[in-house]
Amino acid sequence: MTAQVVEPLDFSDDRLSHLLHHLSKPTYWHRSERDLNARSIEVYALPQDVIRCDATTVSGDHEVTEEGLLQFGHSKDDPTRPQIKVMMGSLDPLGMPLSTDVLSGERADDGLYIPIIERIQTGLKTRGLLFVGDGKMSALDTRAYLARHQDCYLSPLPWTGATAEAMEAWITTGVRQGEAGELARIWRTNERGHEVLAAEGYECERLCGTPDSDVAWRERGLVVRSPLHANQQTAGLEKRLHHAETALTTLTPLRGREKRQITDEATLVRRLTACSQSSG
Numbered sequence: 700m701t702a703q704v705v706e707p708l709d710f711s712d713d714r715l716s717h718l719l720h721h722l723s724k725p726t727y728w729h730r731s732e733r734d735l736n737a738r739s740i741e742v743y744a745l746p747q748d749v750i751r752c753d754a755t756t757v758s759g760d761h762e763v764t765e766e767g768l769l770q771f772g773h774s775k776d777d778p779t780r781p782q783i784k785v786m787m788g789s790l791d792p793l794g795m796p797l798s799t800d801v802l803s804g805e806r807a808d809d810g811l812y813i814p815i816i817e818r819i820q821t822g823l824k825t826r827g828l829l830f831v832g833d834g835k836m837s838a839l840d841t842r843a844y845l846a847r848h849q850d851c852y853l854s855p856l857p858w859t860g861a862t863a864e865a866m867e868a869w870i871t872t873g874v875r876q877g878e879a880g881e882l883a884r885i886w887r888t889n890e891r892g893h894e895v896l897a898a899e900g901y902e903c904e905r906l907c908g909t910p911d912s913d914v915a916w917r918e919r920g921l922v923v924r925s926p927l928h929a930n931q932q933t934a935g936l937e938k939r940l941h942h943a944e945t946a947l948t949t950l951t952p953l954r955g956r957e958k959r960q961i962t963d964e965a966t967l968v969r970r971l972t973a974c975s976q977s978s979g
Contacts, residue, residue, distance in 0.1 A: 747823055751791040752815060752832045754808045758782035772805040786811040788819045791831060797822065808835040813844050820848060829853060843909045846916035856920070869903065869922045876901055877924075898925050946974050 708714070722728050758780040761769045769781040782804035789796045798818045800811065816830060829851045830836070837854040845852045856862040876882050882899040889895050900923035908915035950970050951960050961967045 746793075747790065747825055747828065749791040749829045749831060750788050750797065750816075750819055752786070752788045752812055752830055752836060754784055754786045754811055754835075756782040756784050756804060758804075768801065768803050770803045770805040772803075773807075774804075784808075784811075786815050788815045788830075809838045809841075812836050812838070812841045816841075816845070816850075820850070826850065839907075839909060842907065842918070843914050843916075846907075847914045865905075869920070872903075873901060873922050873924065882924075896926050898923050900924055947971075950974070 722731060756772070756774055756776070758774060758776055759769070759782075761781055763769055763771065763781045768783045770783075771778070771781050772784070774780070774782055784802045784804050784806050786800040786802065786808075787796055788798045798815050800815055802811065812832065812835070820828070826849045830845060830853070832852070832854045834855040834857050836852065837856050839860075842852055858866065873882065877899065882901055884899045885897045886894050887897040900921055903920045903922065905918055905920060906915060907918045950967065961970065
């Protein structure tokens with residue numbers, strides 16, 4: 700269009716800013732925007748039935764002030780650095796953000812779900828939504844809020860309270876159904892093109908409610924076993940047992956030349972405690 704040679708340098712940020720400076724004039728930009736939209740934008744009926752909620756942290760080397768966003772809190776990355784917390788609700792699987800909260804870094808995740816869910820509900824004005832999240836979204840108050848507003852949730856239950864008490868019975872039932880061939884199975888195709896078992900499990904139901912309100916609902920529970928995860932857990936247990944056996948053998952070697960066994964129980968317990976603290 701300009702009959703000029705185009706070089707890689709012409710695509711730098713500085714050249715772009717000069718171009719946008721000229722195009723931003725209403726005389727040019729309004730016409731360009733109209734033509735661009737006409738050629739590139741289509742309107743879709745986006746599905747609104749699955750919403751994914753999750754929080755993340757962003758840390759950095761910044762000064763911490765009493766009322767500032769950057770605060771010290773629980774961090775998987777570096778707890779010695781202050782952080783901010785970002786809570787987001789987005790359409791799944793598109794990943795389109797619907798609502799975002801930027802909060803101070805010391806905040807716990809549990810209390811952040813209801814405010815973001817409430818704003819999404821207000822914006823979408825649709826009931827029967829499915830909110831998907833991690834185990835922190837499964838706090839009883841959050842589940843009760845969703846049940847009260849006739850929405851659904853999908854999240855792992857915490858290994859605390861009534862769930863921890865019922866887990867042993869659920870697993871026992873799953874083992875019994877597995878031996879009888881009654882578990883539902885999900886298969887997938889691996890990277891070699893082979894059909895492999897991804898998961899197996901069963902569904903149960905229980906009555907839920909909160910002590911301080913009259914809301915009660917029936918909750919569907921999915922008890923699922925992943926063979927891959929189970930194998931990883933077994934391998935990790937065997938590795939830890941081998942490490943412990945090696946440490947015990949070192950403390951109590953077989954009798955022999957220049958090998959001394961610990962025969963006093965109190966001394967052995969003291970040495971075991973020292974070993975566990977050093978390895979931990």
